Amino acid sequence: MIDVATFGETMAALRARDPIRLGGTMRLSVAGAESNVAIGLARLGHRVRWTGLVGTDETGELVLRTLRAEGVDVSHARADGRGPTGLILFERRIGDLTRVIYHRAGSAGSFLDAADVLPALDPPPRLLHVTGITPALGPGPADAVCTAVRTAAAAGVRVCLDVNHRSRLWTRDAAAEVLRPLASLLSVVIASDDELELVAPASAATEHERVAALLDAGVSEVVVKRGADGATGHTLAETLHAKARRVPVTDLVGAGDAFVAGHLSGLLDGLDLAGRLERAVTAGAFAVASPGDWEGLPTRAELGLLDALPGSTLR
Numbered sequence: 001m002i003d004v005a006t007f008g009e010t011m012a013a014l015r016a017r018d019p020i021r022l023g024g025t026m027r028l029s030v031a032g033a034e035s036n037v038a039i040g041l042a043r044l045g046h047r048v049r050w051t052g053l054v055g056t057d058e059t060g061e062l063v064l065r066t067l068r069a070e071g072v073d074v075s076h077a078r079a080d081g082r083g084p085t086g087l088i089l090f091e092r093r094i095g096d097l098t099r100v101i102y103h104r105a106g107s108a109g110s111f112l113d114a115a116d117v118l119p120a121l122d123p124p125p126r127l128l129h130v131t132g133i134t135p136a137l138g139p140g141p142a143d144a145v146c147t148a149v150r151t152a153a154a155a156g157v158r159v160c161l162d163v164n165h166r167s168r169l170w171t172r173d174a175a176a177e178v179l180r181p182l183a184s185l186l187s188v189v190i191a192s193d194d195e196l197e198l199v200a201p202a203s204a205a206t207e208h209e210r211v212a213a214l215l216d217a218g219v220s221e222v223v224v225k226r227g228a229d230g231a232t233g234h235t236l237a238e239t240l241h242a243k244a245r246r247v248p249v250t251d252l253v254g255a256g257d258a259f260v261a262g263h264l265s266g267l268l269d270g271l272d273l274a275g276r277l278e279r280a281v282t283a284g285a286f287a288v289a290s291p292g293d294w295e296g297l298p299t300r301a302e303l304g305l306l307d308a309l310p311g312s313t314l315r
């Protein structure tokens, strides 16, 4: 049985060492919010399936090969010739400020539709994870998310949404129009504090009211990510805050996806809210302390590494 099914667009990712307009060396990898979560979960020992479309090109092969190598099931992912594999460029501009450039309009991934993802939910997984990025890619991906969420919820599968608003892909109003109707079908909502209003009812005016409205609508757990300030988890029974782990910041990109992987891992393991948040902030810290979106994510055996004394060598 698959523990977590997820789907979305995974792109080829190029990371520049220098400002892109100056040229120079770039490192090739892959990046996508949902596949980052899938890799994080696979490293923690869970059975994960990622579904999506890549182009019939070498970068598409790279995406599938990378996910396979990380132990992610890609049996329902496929190459589609209607567009190329998307491309994302990361440029470290100053300090830890990263600039992202997308070449994803018209990509193969933007042709994903419900017919591509429904077979991947049969037999039903324990959890379905979706993000608010996928519905921003076009009408097919939006329908895929809405149909998958409805289908999974009807089958009793817990659904997690990471709101992950991407303002370069769609407006806040457009996001709210798609995400709010899904709220009552969700078990876990994960959002940054400025994203909660995109899934909570428009009538809720404060974070407190938004959380209360979501819990009232049937969401079991609302988790608010606060970057270096950690995260707050809310259930009907309790509200807990977890501090971020103190680590040297190498690359902030991917922290949110690592956090989601840690949290869902805790949920699958039956940890209580404190345990889930602890695993989430630990995975988030691994992501910020290592380069790349997902490359530095911990295996289960490595979760305790952050407790080693700074500067120590593990022999």
Ligand code: ATP
Binding pocket: 192, 225, 226, 227, 228, 229, 230, 231, 243, 244, 245, 246, 247, 249, 252, 253, 254, 255, 256, 257, 259, 280, 281, 282, 284, 285, 288
């Ligand atoms: P992104 O979209 O860049 O992946 P996000 O906005 O979704 O990130 P954040 O709130 O920035 O998510 O980070 C998620 C979690 O990662 C935080 O709750 C925290 O636990 C951890 N984290 C983020 N920044 C830091 C940091 N500077 N130091 C330690 N942990 C961090």
